[in-house]
Amino acid sequence: MSTFRNIIQAITGTDEQPPRTCKKCGTEIPYSDYIANHCICPECGTYFRMRAVERLDATVDPGSFQEIDKKLRSKDPIKFPDYSQKLDKAEKASGLNEGVVCGTAQISGMDCGIFVMDSAFMMGSMGTVVGEKITRIIEKSTELHLPVIGFITSGGARMQEGIFSLMQMAKVSGAVKRHSEAGLLYIAVLTDPTTGGITASFAMQGDIIIAEPKALIGFAGQRVIEQTTGEKLPAGFQRAEFQLEHGFVDLIEERPRMTYTLAKLLKLHQAK
Amino acid sequence: MAETKTAYERVQAARNGKRPMGSYYIEHMIDDFVELHGDRRFGDDAAIVAGIGTLNRIPVTVIAMERGDTIEERMKRNFGCPEPEGYRKALRLMKEAEKFRRPIICFIGSSGAYCGIEAEERGQGLAIAENLYEMMGMKTPIISVVVGEGGSGGALALGVCDTAIMLENAVYSVISPEGCASILWKDSAKAPEAAEHLRLTSYDLLQFDVIEKLIPESGKTDREICSELKTVLLEEIQKLSALSPEALLEHRYAKFRKIGA
Known part of the structure; x- marks a missing residue:
């Protein structure tokens, strides 16, 4: 159960x-x-598209997850029209305070920091709280000397928080850089969809990047590309298999084997 | 400082075809400039002009977005929208600057990273992600100046810096006002309204503490603006060069860490 x-x-x-x-x-x-x-x-x-809790349940050892910053809620930094109402609606619809769940956990007995984005909260878009929560779990993992596993799904930076959202891309990148310089492992798992500013930041900064089959992974939106270029997009464009073929993801793993593969990779990075 | 323009008027000013872009500042500010080409991976992107020169006899590396003036040049420069090779060239030359402890000046002015099939095939997202990541650890001063339109991730890829400067009529935004309006109201004609809501002007960003300096433009010629910018750049280079690499990186980390904390 x-x-x-x-x-x-x-x-x-x-x-x-x-x-x-x-x-x-x-x-x-x-x-x-x-x-x-x-x-x-x-x-x-x-x-x-898995909910964050479902993902955690399928991934971490039972009872091992210790959530941090659960109560952080977004403010409305640029007083954007209807944003407060949108946040309330997203909270009700998702049962979450924001689009990412972060904490420490064990996978096959191995400690790690973990963040799981949830597309049910405004498409997992990144505003200040999503950026802050991910930064904090990466910083905490650096401090505790833990690897980080990130399950990523996001439409990109959150328009309603304007420049503050954009700057989260740099902020999280800084935390990833410091974590890496401490000699620690970061595995990014890209799930459907991973686009925009997330692809252009921490989704593509993993030591190892795993994708789920057929997940949409890309920078520019497909409609925008069609409008910009007037070209019809090739079949399978920006899917996980396309990214593997072009050399941007390390492997595609099927969901039933994901935890096993993560555990194997964690173990391989522990071995001296 | 008085706000005399609407947000959308500033967007239009930032996009004005006659507004000076990166090459202008190189030409009027940098001596002995040697342009360096290519990403040593795939190609050379003319939407980004990069090279080494001197600013008042101080050697600097300059990375500048450029859209071109004539239609032929604009075609060649892809209207100032960089491809992954542009960002990779920028990163390659930033690393070269780091090796020789030379300050880096980035000029930002582009509607954004190019949205095309080939750009995706060659990893537009990865190219930007790598710049953000590497610039966070670059052990030499980085100063970014938004001189035109700062279009989202494609602008930020040259915007991870120690000091962020904006010209008064430059704008910097997570999304274009047109894109925002078409998502919000399914009507890109409402861009002027979206521009107000996005808080994308230099005054907004200074107030938000996202940028450190604003260079006033009203009543000044391009040459005067350029000269004032040069003075500010020299001051900043002097200030940042006095820091140890460790202090510099700590300062840069803290600058971004506090945004939305």
């Missing part, structure tokens, strides 16, 4: 999780089957 069952219940407000419906083939999947199948459609193999 899910170690995060309570959290998942808190998010949905019910004891019983409703079944999930596959957007691609329409199959209705009972929630227990959905979790047992790693949030993949058992009929057509489509990957659902």
Whole structure:
């Protein structure tokens, strides 16, 4: 049973999780089957976008996750129209205070810092709180001498916080740089979608970059490219397989094997 | 300082085809400039002009975005939108500057990193990410000057610095006002309204503590602005060069660390 069952219940407000419906083939999947199948459609193999709690549950050792900065909430630094209401709505819809969950945990008994972005909160976009939380867990990991695993999904920098969002790209990059200079491992796991300012910062700064199959990974939005160039985009453009072919990700790993692969890589970096 | 223009008027001023871009400042400020080309990986991107010269006899490395004046030059320079090779050339020459402990001056003015199929195939995101990462650890002073439009990640790729300067009518934003308006209101014609909301003017960024210096423009000729900028650059270079590499990096880290903390 899910170690995060309570959290998942808190998010949905019910004891019983409703079944999930596959957007691609329409199959209705009972929630227990959905979790047992790693949030993949058992009929057509489509990957659902995992919630942060589901990801943590599937990845870290039961009971090992210690969340930090859970209560940090975004302010409205440039008083952007309707942003406060949007934040309230995102909180209600996601059950989270922001688009990333951070903490320390163990994977196969090995300690690590971990951050998991959640696309249910404003598409996982990065404003000051997302930038600050990721910076803090990386800094904390540097201090505790821990590797960092980042599960990334994000539409990019959050427009509603203007220049403050853009500057988070530099801020997190600084923390990644210091963590790396301390001789520590950072694994970035890119999931659908990873785009914009996130691709142009910490998503592409991992010592090892893993992608989930078919995940959309890129800098510029597809519509923007079509509008700018007037060209039709090739099939599979900006998908994980495209990024592997062009040399930008180290490997594509299927979701059911992800934890195993992460544990193996952590172990290989521990060996003296 | 009095605000006399709307945000969108400043956006238009920043984009004005006659507004001086990187090459102008190199020509009027830098002596003995030697332009250096190429990323030694794939190609040379003319949207970024880079090289070494002197500023009042102090050797400096200059990395400048340039869109060109004539239509032929603009085609050649891709209207000032850098490809991954531009950012990689910039990084290569910044590393060369670091090796010789030479200050780096970046001139920023571009609607953004180029959004194209080939740019993606050659890792536009990675190129920017590597610049942010490496610039955070570059052991030589970096001063970035936004002289035109500071377009999002493509601008920040030359914007990780010790001192950030903006000309009065330059703008710096996470998204273009048009892009913002079309997401918010499905109507890019509402860009002027979006520009106000985005808080992208030099006055906004100075108030937010995102930049350190603002160079006033009103009532001045391009040459006068250039000369004032030169004075400020010299002061900053002197100040930053006095710091040890460790103190410099600590200062740079703290500058970005405090934003949204």
